[in-house]
Amino acid sequence: MGWKYVLKSLGNGIIVATLLFYVFFPLTVVVLWSIAEKWYPEHWWAPQQVGLKWFRGLFELADVQLSFIQTFTIAPIVVLLSALISIPAGYVFGTKDFPGKRFLENLFLVPLVVPAIATGISILGIFTQWGLRNTYLGVILAHMIGATPYMLRCVSAAFESLDPALEEAARNLGASRWQVIWKILVPNIAPGILAGSIFAFSWSINEFVLTLIIGFPSITTLAVKIYQYISGYHITPNAAAALSIFLSLPSIPIALAMEKYIKTEYISGVAR
Amino acid sequence: MFQKLKMLSLRDLVVYVYFAPLFIFYGVIFAYPLFMTFVRSFGLMPVSPRSPGVFTLKYYAEFFKPGSVYLESLWFSIWNSLIIVMATSVLGYLIALYFFLSDFRGKRTIFALFNSPLFVPYLVAAFMWLEILAPYGYVNGFLMMLGVIDEPLRLIWDPYGIGIIVANVWMNVPFVTTLMLGAFESLDPDLAYAARNLGAGTWTIIRRIYFPLTLPAFIAGTLLVFVGVFGAFSVPFILGGSWPKYLSIVIYEDVIERREWEMGYVSAVVYIVSALVLTYVYTKIVRKMGGE
Numbered sequence: 372m373g374w375k376y377v378l379k380s381l382g383n384g385i386i387v388a389t390l391l392f393y394v395f396f397p398l399t400v401v402v403l404w405s406i407a408e409k410w411y412p413e414h415w416w417a418p419q420q421v422g423l424k425w426f427r428g429l430f431e432l433a434d435v436q437l438s439f440i441q442t443f444t445i446a447p448i449v450v451l452l453s454a455l456i457s458i459p460a461g462y463v464f465g466t467k468d469f470p471g472k473r474f475l476e477n478l479f480l481v482p483l484v485v486p487a488i489a490t491g492i493s494i495l496g497i498f499t500q501w502g503l504r505n506t507y508l509g510v511i512l513a514h515m516i517g518a519t520p521y522m523l524r525c526v527s528a529a530f531e532s533l534d535p536a537l538e539e540a541a542r543n544l545g546a547s548r549w550q551v552i553w554k555i556l557v558p559n560i561a562p563g564i565l566a567g568s569i570f571a572f573s574w575s576i577n578e579f580v581l582t583l584i585i586g587f588p589s590i591t592t593l594a595v596k597i598y599q600y601i602s603g604y605h606i607t608p609n610a611a612a613a614l615s616i617f618l619s620l621p622s623i624p625i626a627l628a629m630e631k632y633i634k635t636e637y638i639s640g641v642a643r
Numbered sequence: 644m645f646q647k648l649k650m651l652s653l654r655d656l657v658v659y660v661y662f663a664p665l666f667i668f669y670g671v672i673f674a675y676p677l678f679m680t681f682v683r684s685f686g687l688m689p690v691s692p693r694s695p696g697v698f699t700l701k702y703y704a705e706f707f708k709p710g711s712v713y714l715e716s717l718w719f720s721i722w723n724s725l726i727i728v729m730a731t732s733v734l735g736y737l738i739a740l741y742f743f744l745s746d747f748r749g750k751r752t753i754f755a756l757f758n759s760p761l762f763v764p765y766l767v768a769a770f771m772w773l774e775i776l777a778p779y780g781y782v783n784g785f786l787m788m789l790g791v792i793d794e795p796l797r798l799i800w801d802p803y804g805i806g807i808i809v810a811n812v813w814m815n816v817p818f819v820t821t822l823m824l825g826a827f828e829s830l831d832p833d834l835a836y837a838a839r840n841l842g843a844g845t846w847t848i849i850r851r852i853y854f855p856l857t858l859p860a861f862i863a864g865t866l867l868v869f870v871g872v873f874g875a876f877s878v879p880f881i882l883g884g885s886w887p888k889y890l891s892i893v894i895y896e897d898v899i900e901r902r903e904w905e906m907g908y909v910s911a912v913v914y915i916v917s918a919l920v921l922t923y924v925y926t927k928i929v930r931k932m933g934g935e
Contacts, residue, residue: 387753390753394757394759394813394817396775397768398771400781401770412778412779415783416781456665459661459662459663459664460664484922485677486875486876487874487875487891488874488894488895488911490673490677492680492904492911493679493680493908494673496676497675519668577765579765579766580877584895594764597766597770598880602881608774611770612770615771618764619767622763626758626762
């Protein structure tokens, strides 16, 4: 422990402080905007008056209430449907080896890498012909395109970590087929499905481009509402900030789930 | 060939039944619309009844006509994305190297906190940088207070896409860092020990061991960042200027505002093809990394 150690600690301290400032300063600004009741441009460094006016106001506006209802009815349906179609495939991905497995894994990356606007106008053309434009079903199907690969990934990972010996042991001890499913399979897979549900839910509430293209003007989820407050007809950055904070809340469980279930390439696609 | 076919018994094929729900969903809701985009970019089976619906290359000709707005915006999307990718990958690499080589208390926690931007929705990130870079935002306010500038700088809605660059770098650096830290940690530590025993300094070890061995992961990450920012919509939509624009914004305006479906479809085909090619290269690199 000499001056070298002190210098090193100081260096680490400076670097870490800079990195954390870079990451958290912009987030702080959103919080400031959401609580700023009075903030004039000349007083750029901090709001003159703070309070919870904007949060209270959000729940009083009829159009925002409608957005809340739409957002939180669409998201659970997206979760449910994407889970239903992912579970059989996840079971095979996690427990079996079969020709073309690698190819299929990469194939389900495609919905995440095709630019959202390209997907958007493609389904817009089709959905217009099918009468799905401006409908709940249209928006739900559009959200499922991006939400399902996350669900599939999490469910596959859950099946992968399942120990086949458990099932064997249960069978040897005389468990029936249904007992094996209910007592062994379901409790062991549930955490994976939960993680997938969080991802799919978050995808749905944050999805902006497809919702704007398919759902607008009948379906305006909170993400579209934020856009309207940022640069629509009634610009209100404070309301946008308050809604942003609300929308970012599910990110906390996601951060915790990510470590365990998600490969890096999926991170790059989160809520574009 | 026949050996291989024989191995694919009926039992192997049963697994694909489990994929039926996924295949049906993506076939109908994703693959079919993308295929129709391709067909319609040639003027066939048009959405709008006003179009004649005969095969034509004129929409592609309009896209690739020298000096067209489409080429101009494609070029802008490419160079702007390249700047983002370069800044992101260099910063991300250096920060990953720092986290890998340094050792202090709470390193894991700080690394987790540093990853926060990954969980911020793109729209929200665009909004926060809009407020920070605005004429009376923090950056301009601070610079004017220091007396560096007299007038606020135009950092958003500008012709260089400065706001787009800043916001995208902020969002993507933790992604590259996470990817690279994983790559560094999967290296055999004996390599570095051996080199050190043979008298190599830290800089030599970085240059001769870490850098070459993590290069594939670095290229893979860079590709993925490029695919993401090149086709992104939210950030250029909020922070981009009136001209030049990202191709994604041009598509939106063509289709939603001007009802020029075919031009939108041609641009979408350009986007889809480039995204698929780059992703294919990415999976090849990743497979090679796994094989070694």
